[in-house]
Amino acid sequence: MSRRPEPEHAHDPAHTDQAPSGGPARSARPGLSPAPVLDVDPLIEDRGTRIVVCCGSGGVGKTTTAAALGLRAAERGRKVVVLTIDPARRLAQSMGIDSLDNIPRRVKGIDESAGGELHAMMLDMKRTFDEIVEAHADPERASAILGNPFYQSLSAGFAGTQEYMAMEKLGQLRARDEWDLIVVDTPPSRSALDFLDAPKRLGSFLDGKLIRVLLTPAKVGGRAGMKFLNVGMSMMTGVLGKVLGGQLLGDMQTFVAAMDSMFGGFRTRADATFRLLQAPGTAFLVVAAPERDALREAAYFVERLAAEDMPLAGLVLNRVHGSEADRLSAERALAAAENLEDSRIVDQEDGKAGLRNSPDTYESSAGSAAETATPEAPGTPAQDVAPDGGSPATVDDTDTDTGAGVGSADEVDAERSVDRFTAGLLRLHAERMRLLSREQRTRDRFTALHPEVAVTEVAALPGDVHDLTGLRDIGDRLAANRPELPEASA
């Protein structure tokens, strides 16, 4: 088995030297709908896997997932290229791909001892489109196309251009055959499905009926057999001219005529990419967060992939909140927090009363008030708590006293402040448990509808991922096969 570096993950006990093939299967989930567990290591280690496509709605961590998988595969001996669409700036910088030049760059700082390499690139859709034009038209025609306002608008702004160009780039990378695994991130579409439809849509526009209509005046002239057809068409272009403005139609016709030679190519390429996505070496990962909308999109995608005969490897459920203390319910945690706070309020009222009544006997009373707030960290908070407790000098004296003597009063005070803190911990836990049960319900709804889909859950991180260490951590979490959420309580 390929060697891989073991980064330190003190907070991730499930990440052990589990055999990549899964070890003891954790897929035996109790409950009504046991979802199989998605094991990513066998997937990325299998030399037969040539393309992994990460798809899903926006904001669910697709780019990070793609980059983390690519890194993990490379450190396990694969020669990988990751095609990202719109990475976070700092992540791109850390991978050395922040310059948008459409060229895969080798990522430095990864462990290549297993013989793997990681390359990464950021998609420049306009440039990719320009390159297609330049490759498929003679220079004169190419410059006519590139300068046409219609082309400029199409290449920069068409809602499907990015999707189409991502697929185009995928086809190019695959054709170069320099990498044995390509991991693709998909564009942040308004709907996850756009990415499958856009290439077809663009392809069908570019060699559809309308194109022929638009080309007619320029090309067919007055051939006898076409005469009837021509009448209809000139009427049509007349209407279009009226609606869109004559100059617009002119530009469109010039554009279409200039692109004419490439239309067949577009369709062929779109079809080839589509077949590539259906090929056995391709695996789709649907990425989602445990939220209603994201999982609804994921469900559409799962159904669509099945309809298109595209191989789904499974669902990556990102940003899942777990708890090591999930036996303590939200309700019990809240009740316990109230217990602590009730007793504290009674105590504190006594303390404050003492403080107000006897400002000169600061040694006991003022000390207790300050202690209540900050036994470990004297300073500003203490002043917040006892603004009316006497002069600042009083508070300062208290601070020095804290270190000196540990009377029984101080102990009581320390206890109170810990109680207050513990109540906070319990409220935090209650919030976590509510979130967790909501996420669990959302996930269970998905697995009930799609019990066949393998799932891997990735715990939410408090912050964003900016560097290779962070990506490695995500990779470990992806491969850990550890359900974050408790089982369905059915």
Added chain:
Amino acid sequence: MSRLQVVSGKGGTGKTTVAAALALALATEGKRTLLVEVEGRQGIAQIFETEALPYEERKIAVAPGGGEVHALAIDAERALLDYLQMFYKLGSAGRALKKLGAIDFATTIAPGVRDVLLTGKVCEAVRRKERSGRFVYDYVVMDAPPTGRITRFLNVNDEVAGLARIGPIHNQAQAVMRVLKSPETAVHLVTLLEEMPVQETVDGIAELRAARLPVGRVIVNMVRPELLDAADLELVGAVPRSSVARSLSSAGLGGARRGGHAERLVDPLLAQAEEYAERYALEAEQRAALAEVDLPRHELPMLAEGMDLAGLYALAKELRAQGVS
């Protein structure tokens, strides 16, 4: 108060939810708002838990105090056909164009044309008046494309300038721009307290300002409650485990001794507090970044039970309380 309220935001920030809540919030005291979606996602129908919206304006909610929210899902193809019908009385020729793929072509491949049609329809609704001279809608709220595309979407004039220098599309674009660049319009951006959405928001505001589009407010969505304050956070790494165990035990959560119920809770609870502390610090950074754009900022709470209709009314109430409507 601008009559056209445009709501944008990065994917996943809940911009459709915020747009819907804003439409509800603005529908106070007998006012009537129109909530419009332009991307064909049927997000409004999902939020209001109704069936898919057709291409027509219909009432979908009643706000507290008798206000009404109407909704419209604009379809670019239908908008173009209507437009052709209105100006050219095309009739069956329109259907023939559709059959040829011309409508599809015009609305999809030429991005400017599509956007002019969508924003054109919205601006029409903003300006529409009843016979009495009163506006049909007091406010129009648009659930707009995401932050990355919003400036291009709204700046239709520039977009079609290269394509249509004269003609009806050009004229339409001019009329639309007059509304969008006036004080009648405000563009709000929805974000989360996370690095990428905040970065995109800051970039988006700069782009909107450069295009002289009126930027309104920043709305921070899904803000988690503050459960530990600064003093608590100081304790996270410093408090003796045994005293937390005793405290948990005194709250009735089992034994504080090693291996006792309460004692076993200490580590997980402190780990959760550490995560909270880390997130707290990151959120403070993001708030600071947002403060620099110098716009009114509002925060909406994360709803523990997830988004549903009741949650939507709660968010609307919150927006109203914060003086957004």
